[in-house]
Amino acid sequence: MNDRQEQWRAAEQLALTLTEGGLQRMAARTLAVFLFTDQDSVTAGEIAERLEASAGSVSAAIKSLLSVGLIERLPAPGSRREHYRLRDDAWAVLFTSQNTVIQVMLQAAQAGIDTTTADDPAHRRLTQMRDFYQFMLGEIPTLLERWQHHHNSAFRQA
Structure with missing residues (x-):
């Protein structure tokens, strides 16, 4: 198993822990993507692909994470897709x-x-x-x- 696979296994374990703590399952899995990604920002499509989830469930999870201030929308000049990232001050804003x-x-x-x-x-x-x-x-x-x-x-x- 390579380092990236181990990271995604840890991400899924974190998501499970968050779910047991009361977060909705897809919001927890989506948050784990934001925490473990090596990219500056991700799109809903990239999250859906990573999680092998429907666009609708990822969209609802993103809306939930936006509402509590954990993630933010980013301007993405030249892109027709919305880009999101974990806020630097996410835990404080929460x-x-x-x-x-x-x-x-x-x-x-x-x-x-x-x-x-x-x-x-x-x-x-x-x-x-x-x-x-x-x-x-x-x-x-x-x-x-x-x-x-x-x-x-x-x-x-x-």
């Missing part, structure tokens, strides 16, 4: 207000709060949900600042 999933959760909680009365148990639960996400978003900048400091220190030592 936990910021740029993450559309967090924003959707906040909006959903607020919409529910707006339709319930203060004495309704649903109102209390939805308020707790909203407050949790607001609290987390408030704490994340300090955490990310600490991460950046840690990362920069480790990078300078390497």
